[in-house]
Every structure is written in C-alpha cells, then in structure tokens.
Amino acid sequence: MESVILQIAARHMRPLLVILSLVVLYRGHNEPGGGFIGGLMLGAAYILYAMAFGVEKTQKSIRISPVALTGIGLLLALVSGLPALMEGHLFMTGEWTTFFSGSSFELKLGTPLLFDLGVYFTVAGMLTLVMFSIMEE
Amino acid sequence: MIPVLPIILPLLFMVVLIFTRRWLAFQQYFSLLATVVLTLVSVILLLDVQQNGIATLQMGSWPAPYGISLVVDMLSAIMLVTVSFIAIVIMIYSPGFIDKGRQSAGYYPISFGLLMGVNGAFITGDIFNLYVWYEVMLTSSFVLIALGGSAEQLRGSIKYVTINFVASIFFVAGIGILYGLTGTLNMADLAFKIRAAGHIPHMNGALMLFFIAFSVKAGLFPFFFWLPASYHTPPIPITALFAGTLTKVGIYTMFRFYSLFIVENALFWKSFILIIAGLTMTIGVLMAASQFDIRKILSFHIISQVGYMVMGLGLFTVGGISGAIYFMVHNMLSKTNTFLAGGLVYQRSGSYDLKKLGGLYKASPLLALLFFVPAMSLAGIPPLPGFFGKFFLIKGGFEAGDYLITAVAILVGLFTLFSMVKIWNEAYWKKEPEEIKKGKLSRRAIAATGLLAIAVVLLGLFAGPVSELTVEAARQVVLPELYINAVLGL
C-alpha cells in the first residue's frame, strides 16, 4: 500500500491532527471534546502515518512505543490524584490554578485536566497498540 | 486515604510492570513484593475497620451521594485480606509454571489489573463504579485465560468471554434502569431511598437483572457453564487465581445487594435464593464426581461450594451469613491450594488425568501432604477450616428453621468427601503407572503451596478469632443501616 498521495497526506496531516487533538483535549472541559476523543484523534494521526509508511517506520518516528504510551497515560491519570494529597485533601480532589487571569482570557489549569491528559495518552496508546499489532500481522 | 490504596496501588504496580515487562526476574520479585505491600495495606484496613467501624472515603471530596463513595466494612476488609494473601502465594508459585513467553506477554501486569478490579469491586459503594471494576476484573481475566493462545485455551475463552459479556450487559442494563427509576447510583443512597419510599415501582425487574448478572459471575445454577468449560484450560496458577477470587466477587456483590436493596418481597428472594443454592451445590458436586481430570473435578467443586455461600445469604441471619463468609474465606484458600497442589502433581507426573496418575503418596510424602490438607479441608474434616464453615452454615440453617436446604448441604458434604477421596485414591494411592513421567518439582511452587496449606491449617486453628470477625461482618450485612449511615453520614 505504498501510495504517494497517502504518504503526502499522512505527512502533512499528522502534525495537524496532533495539534487538533490537543485542542479538543483542552476544550473538552467546556465544549464538546475531551481526552477520549482527543486520544482517538492522536491515535488516528499515527495510524494514518503507519498506513502510508508502514508500522516500523512509524514506530521509529515516534520513538515511544505504544505500550509505553499507554503506561504513561495510566501513570498520568494516577498522578493527577496526588496533588490533592499535598494540599491535605482527599485523593483525586480537583486542584486548580489560574494563569494569565486577564479579563478576556484566562488559562485555568487543574488536576482534572492532567487526568484528562492521562486518558488522552492511554487511548492513543491503546489505539496505536491494537492497530499496529493488527497491521503488522 | 487508605481505602483507595487497594485499588490504585495495583494500578501503579501494573504500570511499573508494563514498563519493565522485558526484565522477567525483576517482574517476578517486584510482583511478589507488590502483593506483600497490598496484603499489608489490607491488613491495616481490616484492623482499622475492626477498631473504628466502617471506613468510607469520598473520591475527589465530592460528598455522597454525588461523588463515588468507597466503603470498607468488615466483609470487604476480610475479602481484601484474603485475596491479597492469595495473590502473594500465586506470585511465589507462578515463575515455574508460567513460561517465559507468557511472562513477557504481560502475565504479571495483567494479574495486577485483575487484583485492581477485584479490590475495586470489594471497596466501591457506587453501582456504576462497581460495574467498571467488574469490567477491569473481567477484561484482565479474559486476557489471562487466553494468554498463550493454545487451541484449548481459545475454545474455553470464547465461552468464558461470551457468557460473561452477556452477564455484564445485564448488569449495566440493570444500572440504567435503576438510575431511570431512582436517579441515584450510590448504593447507600439507593438503599436509603428504597427504605424511605417503602416501595419503588418497577424495581424488581432491575433487581432480577442484577441477580442474573451476579449469578453468572458467581457460577450459580443454571448459569455456571462458562466455568467448567474454561477453568481447566490456562496454566494452573491462572486457574488457581481465578478459583480463589472471581466467583467470590460475584458472591460478595450478591451479599451487598441483597443486604442493601432487598426490602420488599424478602420472603420470595429468600426462598428463591435457597432453591438456587440447593440446586447449585447438588448439581455441582454430582458433576464433579464423574470427572477424571483433577482440574475439572476442582472446577465443578467451585460451583458446588458457591452454593454453600449463597445458602448462607439466603438464610440471612447473622449465623448464616457469618458462616457463609467464613466458608468463603476458607474456600478461597483451600480451593486455590488444591489447584496449586494439582499443579505440582502435573509437574511431577505430567498429567492431570486421574487414569494416568498414581503412586504419588509413595513417591512424594510432601506432595501428598500438600494436597491432603486442603482436600480434607474442602471435604469438611475438622479441625480444618472447611469443617467450621460447614458447621456454622448447618448451625445457621437449622437455627433459621430452614431444614431442607440444611439437609441438602449436609448430604452434599458426603459427595464432596467422595470426590476428594477419589483424587487421593487414584493419584496418590494407586500403584504408580510404569510410563509415568518423573518430573522435578519447583521449589518455589512447593514453598507457595506449603505456605497456603499452613494458612489453611491456621485458619482452622484460629477459627475462634476469625469467626469473631465474620460475625461482625455478618452483623453489618444483616443491619444495612450501619452501612447506609456510614456512607451518607446520617
């Protein structure tokens, strides 16, 4: 399946999809989206790439194995529960801080977002893991 | 904080093991250490519950009934300790029996996934969260039972996966309907609402869906088919781990649900459950009698003995429930132990088939002892724990005036004895066949089996203190108000 068009598309789509997935991830707290949907998009970016260039090359270009990605995702989700403990709250209590608290724009970051990031990585890792295994077969 | 540890620690361990999956030696020792840590945590929880009563934790500080409540009462704590102890034994035992391929394919991390699910099911106080832990547990068990992918395993796992999937669907459908009817998912809140309303229309359909779902998981008649169809297929430590944990989660949940949600029609549910219990214990034990594969005999026995536990539930007196809980602990330990001893038999003689086995009594007194102790415990011979479990149940049954089911339970004991003696007569006493393999036994496996056998003996010898715990646990089950008040802070 060495299609040139696909290869070009995949090469250009990948960064786009990655960025888009991050946007979806961040937006998810207020608008439709979230870690799961973002993760699927991230995964899709790499699957597309793998369809164009083959699994092995894709693996090399990511440098991080899907299994590790899954693990990192789980770990992040787990770790997001810990800051609460330092604050003396119960495990997984949401802790928030605000950056650039201007009037029109503010960047609110909190442990639930970190948790969602964990979901994002896990889903992407799972998706690529499964698809890569099947595609290699 | 502590109530959450039995759930998130296994997850942490799982992640560590995922990252280190290529270093087998590390995996073996780390897993062992991890299970020891889990056991310590569980013991601390148990002591805490014993001193301070039911422990609760609101995840994310969201108050009940909005957030997810974690609740550890005596029953949960007992189950946690038992399961994590079994996990220690399995982790000691595994290296000799799980080949390198399976080990590097994720045997260890997924075992911790299983433990996470099991512990989660014991601890959570939220119905949907319970479903999630069930799925964690089941998915892990799906992976473990198919791990390695021999034809036999695949055959077994297709049945296992499909029937359990169907059960999960019933479970989650029941949750949806219950939410539609009551607007809550917190078990204590739900129980409170049921008691406050007196009657919630249309509840019984959902409750029946739950009953079916848990009956499948627990292996009750007539939903047990997946169990004997699949339990003999994976490597023996996996079977032993399943035997010690999975069906008991179903039973545990049944206890919880019965205690919290059955207010109306109590008489119907009682007699219904007792009938199912009687059929389960009888049919299971009769099927066990006809088998010649050690693993199959033991698998059918799981079913039969699950019947005893459900019988205790059906009695729904402190005596009966306490007996059932004691029986459950005994059964988890003894059953795992017999499976592990069966694995040793296989390692020594290369077969699980009684027709091909023999002479083990003469060949290896230690091996004989390691089987004899748990087998006699299962058969209910004093002073091993099986006797106390049976005795408490019989006492509970007669005192509750349920003579018929108690008579059945007594009679089933005889057949249990028969099958245990059958294994003994054939594999241990019969003259050794000439063509038998003379394998070398793994020391770690012997140590693990021995450790468990010692635990079985101790459980019998310390039946007094243990039964104090089970009576307390039973009291909390019989008086659900304690649970409801602890969670809702009433």
Place this chain on the structure above:
Amino acid sequence: MLFLFAILIGVLYGAAVYLLLRRNIFKLVLGLIFLGHATNLLLFVAGGLTRGFPSFLRDIPGEVEKMADPLPQALILTAIVISLGVTAFALVLVYRFYSVTKTVDLDELSENE
C-alpha cells in the same frame, strides 16, 4: 418517542440474542456488538429523554431545568469505551481462534472431545 425507542431497544436486544445463538462465530461477535449498542441506547433512554438541550453551561437563565441529564451520558461514554475494549479483544480472540482451529463452527467448541 419513548415507546418507539423501547421497541427499538427490544429489537436490538432480540437481534443480538438471535445472533448469539447462531453457530457461526462471526455472528457471535456481531451479536456482542449489538448487545453493546442496545445497552448504550438503553442507558440513554432509561435516564430520561431531553430534546436539543445538551448539558453545557452557557449562563442562560433557567437552563439547568431544561438541560438534559448529563449523568447517563457520562455513563454511556464510559460504557462505550469499555465495550470497545472488550469487543476489540473478542474480535481478535475470534480471529486467533480461527487461525488456530480453522473452523468458524461454534459447535466444534465442545469441551468433551
């Protein structure tokens, strides 16, 4: 609409059960997927139906009363993902089963052979 949806859910469950009872292993998997669909819909419908008012807070007065119940949706999302994982696993299992045993006939699964 409740009535129609109830019928739809009934049909989906029925179809799933029918497919599960076939001998062909492919239909078995199809049945599992159908079960998942039926259940997602069941969670959705049983939790109460609200038209065209997604549960996003937009600071509109009185929105909270009109808004759809978000909880069943969250549950369905979780359930969808879980059944995705399990179904994917079942698919691969079936695939592996076929490549090892070279049969799709479930009646050849008999353990007493």
Place this chain on the structure above:
Amino acid sequence: MNIGILLLALLFLSVLAPFTRRYLGNAAGWIFAIIPFAGFVWFLGMLPEINRGEVFTHRYSWLPAYGIDFSFYIDGLSVLFSLLVLGIGAFILIYAGYYMKTYPMKGRFMGYLVLFMASMVGVVVSGNLITIFVFWELTSISSYLLIGYNHEKPEARGAALQALLITGFGGLALLGGFVLLGIPFGDYELTTLFSNPEVIKSSNLYLPALLLILAGAFTKSAQFPFHFWLPGAMAAPSPVSAYLHSATMVKAGIFLLARLNPVLGGTELWHYLLSIFGVTTMFVGAWLSITQTDLKRILAYSTVSALGTLVLLIGTGTEYAINAAIIFLLVHALYKGTLFMMAGNIEKNTGTRDINKLGGLFKYMPFAAIVMILALVSMAGIPPMLGFIGKELIYEAKSNAPSAHWFILIAGFMTNAIMVFLSMRLTLDIFWGKEPAYDKKPKEPSLALILGPFFLVVISLFLGLFPKTMANPLTSQAIMAISPGMAAIKLKLWHGFNLVLGLSALTIALGVVAYKYRDPIISMATRINLKYFREEFSRVFFRMIDYFLIYTKEQTKAIQHGYHRFYLMTVFVVASILVWIQIWNGDPVILELNFRDMPLNLVAVVALIIAATISAVVAHSRVVALIAMSVIGFGITIIFIAYSGVDLAITMVLVEILMVILAMAVLFYLPKYVKYSGTGARMRDALIASLVGGFMMVLVLQAGSSAVQEPVSEFFKQSSYTEAFGRNIVNVILVDFRAFDTLGEITVLAIAALGIFSMIKLTKKIKI
C-alpha cells in the same frame, strides 16, 4: 498433668513419627508406647477420685463468637474408655513396631496409629458435642489412612473408601444431630445437657436429632445394615484390626450412645430403635461369621455381633443391662484385641489366615496357643474368664428386658451358642487337627508380638477371678455415668444355680453339638446365605457407587454438554423466565402514546435502524452485515444528537468507525458464511430472542416513564462550573465528579490492548 497436655503430646508424637524411623528402627514401638502408658497410669491414678463421684472438667475458649468452648469432661465412663484406649494402645504400638518390620513407610503408619489414639481419647474425654465431633471425624480419617495402608492393592483402597464413606455419612448425620440437639439447649456443653435433659425430650427436635445421632453411632459401630464396612476393613494390617476394629473405634458409637443415654435415652423410641438394631446386628453378625474361613473376617463378624449386643443392652436400659453392657465392653475389648493380634501372629508365621489351611499349630507355638485359647474361652463365656461374668449378666439383662424378652433371649442364646461354636472351631482347627505343609516351620512369636495378647488375657483372667476387687472399681462409675442413679451390681463369678446358669450350660452344650456337626451346619448356612443374602452388602455398596458414577456422568453430559450456543440459550431462557415473572408480578405499566412527541424524521431513523438490524440478522454475506452494523451505529448517533448527547455522538461515530475497521481487518480472514441451522432452530431462537427483547423493552418503558424527584445529576448541573470549573458537564463528570470510573475505564482499555497485543505477538504454541 492435664488431659490437654496428654492429647497434645500424642498429636506431637504422631507428627514426629514419620521422621523417627531412621533413628529408632523396630524399637520405635517401645518408645512410642511410653506416652500412652503414662497416660494409662495417669487415668488409673484418677480412679479413686472418680470413684468418689468426682468429675473433672476443663474449658478453653474456642469459638467465643458462637459461644462454643473446647471442653473436657472426665467421668467414670471417660476413664474406663481412656484406660482401654491407652492401655491396649500401648501394647498395640509395641506389637506394631515389630509386626510392621518389613513394611514400607512404617513411620507414617505409626504416626496414623498415634493420631488415631489421640482422637479416640479425645472423643471419650470431650465435654462438648462439637469437641466430640472434631475428634470423632479424626478417628474416621485416621482409620481411612490405616485401612488403606496397603494402598497399592485395589481391595485396600476400596475398603478404605467404603469405610470412610459409611462413617463419613454417619459423621455428617451426627453433626446435623448435634446441631439440632444444641438448639433447644442453646449450648453444646455436656454439663448443660445433663443438667436438664427434659429440654430436648419435650422438644419436637427430639425425633430428628435422635435419628441423626443414631445414624452416626450406628455407622461407626457397624450396626446392621451398615455393618459391612467392618469386615471389609480387614484389609488393614493386623495391628489396625486389633486396635481400631475391635477395641476402640467401633466402640466410639457405643460410647456415644452411652454418653448421651442420660440426655436422649429413656424414651420408648430410643428403647425400640436400639433394641431392634442391636438384636438384628447381634444375630446377623454371628450368623454371617459361621460361613467365613478367613480368620480375621470371622473375628470381624463376631465383633459386629458383639457391637449389636452392646447396642441392645444400652437400649434395654435396665440396671442389669447397663451393668452388662459395661462389663461386656471390657470383656470384648480384652479378648478381641488378643485374638486379632494373634491372628496377625499366625498369619506372619504361616503366611495364611484361612482356617482351612491351618492346623496343628499347638506343638509349634504352645505358649501363644494358650494365650489365644484363653481369649477364646472368654469369648465363649466360660469360667473363669471375665467373659463368663459378662455373659451371665447379659442373660440376666435379657431375661428381664422390658419388652419382647423371650425373643431377645432366644436370639441371644443362639448368638452365644455360635460364639461357643466359633471358639471351639478356632481352637481345635488351628491348634490341633490336620496339619498342612507349612513353607517354613512356624515358631513362637517374638516377645513384642506376644506381650500384648498375653497381658490382655491375663487381665481378663484376673478380672474374672477377682471381680469385686478389680472389675467393680473400674466400672461402677461408668455405669452411673450412663444411667445416673443406677447402682453397680456386685460382680461375682459364681451366682449359684439359677436360670441363667442353666442357659449358660445349655449354650455351651449347643455350641459343642454344633461343632460336632459343623460340616452340615456350615454347608446349610452357606446355602441359606446364598439364597437370602446372595449379594454381599459391600458388593451392593460398590455397585451403588458405580450406578452413581454412571448417573453423574450422564448428568454432566446433559448439562455441561459442550455446546456453546445451548449454554447461552439456557442463560437467556432462564433469564427471560425470571425477569418476565418479575414483570408479571410487578406494578402495571401505564403506557401513554403521545404522537405529537414523535417527529417524523426520528421515526424514520428508528425505522431505518430496525430495518438495518433485521437485514444484519438475516444477511447472507458479511459485507451486508457489516454495512448494516454501521448503519445502526450511525442511526444511534443521530438519536444521541437529537436528544442532547453531543459528546456522546462524537464518541459514538469515532468508536463506530474504529469498530468497523477492526471488524473488517479481523473478520475478513474468516471464511464466508455457511448456513448451519435449519428452520426449526431459527424459529426457536427467534422466540427466545423475542422473549429477551420483550422484557428489555418493558423494562425500558418502565424506567423511561417514571419521573424521578431530584436525581443526583442536579448537583452536577449546579456545581459543575462553580466548583469544578467546567461548562461541559459530561466531561466534568468524566474527569472530576466520577473520575474514578474513567480511571477504571482506561485501565480496561490498556488491559484489552495489552491482551490483543500479546495474543497477536504470542503465536507460539505453548503448553501447560
């Protein structure tokens, strides 16, 4: 010394035993005998206090949550039994040390023997029903291990299994009986039971409790029709037969009856049940012994008969009967122990136990012969042995039995005559008579082998000669324990001329005559047995087990048949029945059809999904099925969008795409559809499917139409932005309110992914 210490010492010894063989060799028996002997002396030392009417009790906390203690209760009955168990036990250990010289795994054998001894002592000194039961079961298990000692022989395994199942059955019944007994008393302590026995007799639990307890006692003590395991148990080595199957274990049932006589006894039911079973067993046992030729089996049947006699006497319950029971118990233990040990000696010396193949042994082993003959004299009830006193008392008791005494007397007379006959036969046929060609010259047994038999016979002789000074003190308190308020009769050898003496003389005469005409009698008995007892009980037993196994096999085939779809079918059918019953009995469903609520476009979507569903079901190709599947998925997505599920819809689409890709990738490896099932099967499955679909439909209708006050989600709506800083409530629920669910969810994903990964990578065929 404390009884607990003695028991622990014995248990410790039994655990140690398997390891001692290397160091102690054949002398092990002598050393092992020290502890039981010490125990024997200790119990002997208790006699004066016991005879003053004292009872020793110890209680240890055991199961406080259930109010059950581990307690001991030592009275005259306990002491008498303990003396027998420990005294005979000590001799048996010495005997076994040498007897088992050539056997493998002697250490384990000794261990089991000591374990048995400990359990037996435990039974007789227990002060609590549950404690009794614990030791009771231990005697069953240790005897199982001992009977199956020659386990490579199928007969030994069969006999062990038979004994275990029969006594195990009894044990379970006994447990049930004890529990029932404990209900009205609220306690299992013997002291509680004895203090007010009327509690149970007036309870309606009396009958079931009595029947269950009797089932336990009768199986253990080999009462007809459970008697057959005892002759079968002769597969065990001789020390076992001598100890378990004559002097001790089989007496456990008798002990139990005696122990509970004050609680359960004295009723008509008790009297009749015990008398009927006892007299039957007594006669049948004796009768069946006539035709035996195996020395040990002869003795086994005569033991059965003796056990019947004991049960009969306890059931009779008069002062004479209880006295007779205790004396006869002592008599029997002493002579039967001797006889079994001698049977072992004879077998060891000649290589056979068949009395037809024995003869003329007197000249080779005169001393041993005299010992054995004295025991046989005691068995025949001839003075001056204690057996004579026993038999006199029995006749006395029987002739005074409250009911049917003529019948009992005649049965007893016949039985005793048979005993005389057997004694003569064993004496004359073994020690005199025709001498076969022995392989090697028989000789006197060595000291360890003859010590036990000798002492037991001497004791029997002395007790017979000096009954008042020796036998009375041993037994008087035991009699009182069985039946409070009864006095021990002053025992004497010579009663003067009376009816009983006449009966004795007649018995002996009949026995002698019978011996004279032994050949016609034996052949007649054989003919009768062939006609009426054609099947030996134990063969019936094993055939029953065979039938049982065939049944279970068929049942397994019928239930665990291996057909996956029938498993699923069972699940669905049963589930449908159960749920439909709930719906049927539940609240009525009120259905409101509101057509304005049905926008046409959505109705069309629903119709489309249904159509797709049906086509997926009936599709003949996989492509159609997959397309239909995705139509369904997207249709559901539309429904989600229409009813405010935005996140849901996006996720559903993505998942659906993924699922189709996966399904295509995986399933197209599979071969094309083959039509497997016929129309009938399809109709049946359609019916089941509609049952399941139907109840789901009704449940959804019920849930969807019920209005809920204040669902918990109100809180989420209120506090999603204010407390969790998110406007997308669904997402906030997922990552904050119920983040724990999501944690589990991604764990499922990770595990499933790992599973898929490993299933694909791990293609190697792996065993285990």
